[in-house]
Every structure is written in structure tokens, then in C-alpha cells.
Amino acid sequence: xxxxxxxxxxxxxxxxxxxxxxxxxxxxxxxxxxxxxxxxxxxxxxxxxxxxxxxxxxxxxxxxxxxxxxxxxxxxxxxxxxxxxxxxxxxxxxxxxxxxxxxxxxxxxxxxxxxxxxxxxxxxxxxxxxxxxxxxxxxxxxxxxxxxxxxxxxxxxxxxxxxxxx
Numbered sequence: 001x002x003x004x005x006x007x008x009x010x011x012x013x014x015x016x017x018x019x020x021x022x023x024x025x026x027x028x029x030x031x032x033x034x035x036x037x038x039x040x041x042x043x044x045x046x047x048x049x050x051x052x053x054x055x056x057x058x059x060x061x062x063x064x065x066x067x068x069x070x071x072x073x074x075x076x077x078x079x080x081x082x083x084x085x086x087x088x089x090x091x092x093x094x095x096x097x098x099x100x101x102x103x104x105x106x107x108x109x110x111x112x113x114x115x116x117x118x119x120x121x122x123x124x125x126x127x128x129x130x131x132x133x134x135x136x137x138x139x140x141x142x143x144x145x146x147x148x149x150x151x152x153x154x155x156x157x158x159x160x161x162x163x164x165x166x
Contacts, residue, residue, distance in 0.1 A: 024164040031149045036065055041148040043100050047091045050137045050151045051128055052100040061163055063102035084110045088125025090118040096127035 003011050031037040044050045056064075067085065086108040089098035098104055104126040120127070137155060139148050153160055 024161050027164040028153055028160060031153070032146050037149060037152075038145060040100065040152065041145040043091070044139055044148050044152065045141050045143060047097050047100070048138060048140065049097060049133050050139060050148065050155045051133055052091070052097060053152065053155060054099055054101075054128060055126070056099075056101055056156070057159060060102045061159075064100070064105070067102060067105055067107065081110060083107050084113040086113045086116070089120050089127035092118050093120045093127060094118070095131075096120065096129055097133065099126040099128065101126050 032041075040053070044052060084107070086106050087098040088104050088106065089096060091098050091100075098120075137151060139151065156163075
């Protein structure tokens with residue numbers, strides 16, 4: 001197609017925007033092959049809901065990803081991790097579900113994390129009361145990773161599209 005000079009720049013800009021959106025959509029489709037997103041799917045299954053991603057924004061997603069990558073303290077002698085990614089408010093609390101959010105996570109020793117269990121402290125960390133969870137976002141341990149990530153895609157919406165564009 002041949003364009004006049006002013007139309008050419010408009011057409012090129014539109015083509016670039018369309019290409020970026022297409023790239024983002026293909027990245028979203030490949031989430032189920034990414035280690036970070038498979039980990040998020042596993043955490044959602046463990047919590048029983050994708051609502052643990054509530055309040056996550058791009059900055060939080062990048063911080064969470066960075067934090068996750070810092071926990072590889074593999075001990076080859078015992079074949080275990082020395083460090084765990086610990087929740088301040090536990091994933092499976094008594095009346096609450098802890099969020100998968102950078103403000104609710106810290107890197108701690110595996111012994112401390114395992115002895116702490118699902119104890120929670122009021123006014124610490126980020127959580128959702130179990131009574132406020134919606135059935136629409138519920139997942140089980142038998143839900144496929146792809147189905148969980150489809151729900152995550154729907155739950156995060158534009159935040160995920162912006163993340164995929166990066």
C-alpha cells in the first residue's frame with residue numbers, strides 16, 4: 001500500500017502498536033512454559049484461589065520476580081534449599097489467605113519457615129479473609145496449570161498485558 005507522507009507516519013505508528021500488542025498476546029499464551037508463571041500457578045493452587053494476586057501491580061510483579069530469583073540457596077550435600085520464600089501472612093491461614101505480593105514475602109531460613117508453619121500475626125503482612133473469597137477465582141490442586149493461568153490472565157487483565165509488553 002502506498003501512503004502520502006502524513007498518512008505513512010500514522011500507518012507506521014499503528015503497525016508498531018499492533019505488533020507490540022501481538023507480541024504481548026503471544027507472551028501471555030506462552031506463560032505456561034515460564035518458570036516464574038508456573039510457580040505463580042503452583043502458589044495459586046496451594047492457596048486455592050487466584051485472588052492471592054490482589055493488588056499486584058507491575059512494580060510488585062517485578063519485585064516478586066527478583067525476590068523469587070534470590071532464593072536459590074541450593075545445598076548439594078543435603079539436596080535441599082537453605083532459604084525459603086516465606087509469607088508474613090501464611091498462604092493457608094486459619095481465617096485468612098496470605099497474598100502473593102512483595103510486601104507479604106521475605107527470604108528466610110528453611111528451618112524457621114517450617115517451624116513457623118501457618119501462624120499469623122494480626123496487622124502484619126497482606127491477606128484476604130476467607131469469607132471474602134469469590135467462587136469464580138477458586139482453583140484446586142488438580143486444576144491444570146493452563147486453566148489456572150487463564151484465570152490469572154482474566155484476574156490481572158491490563159496489568160498482565162503491560163507486564164508482557166516489557
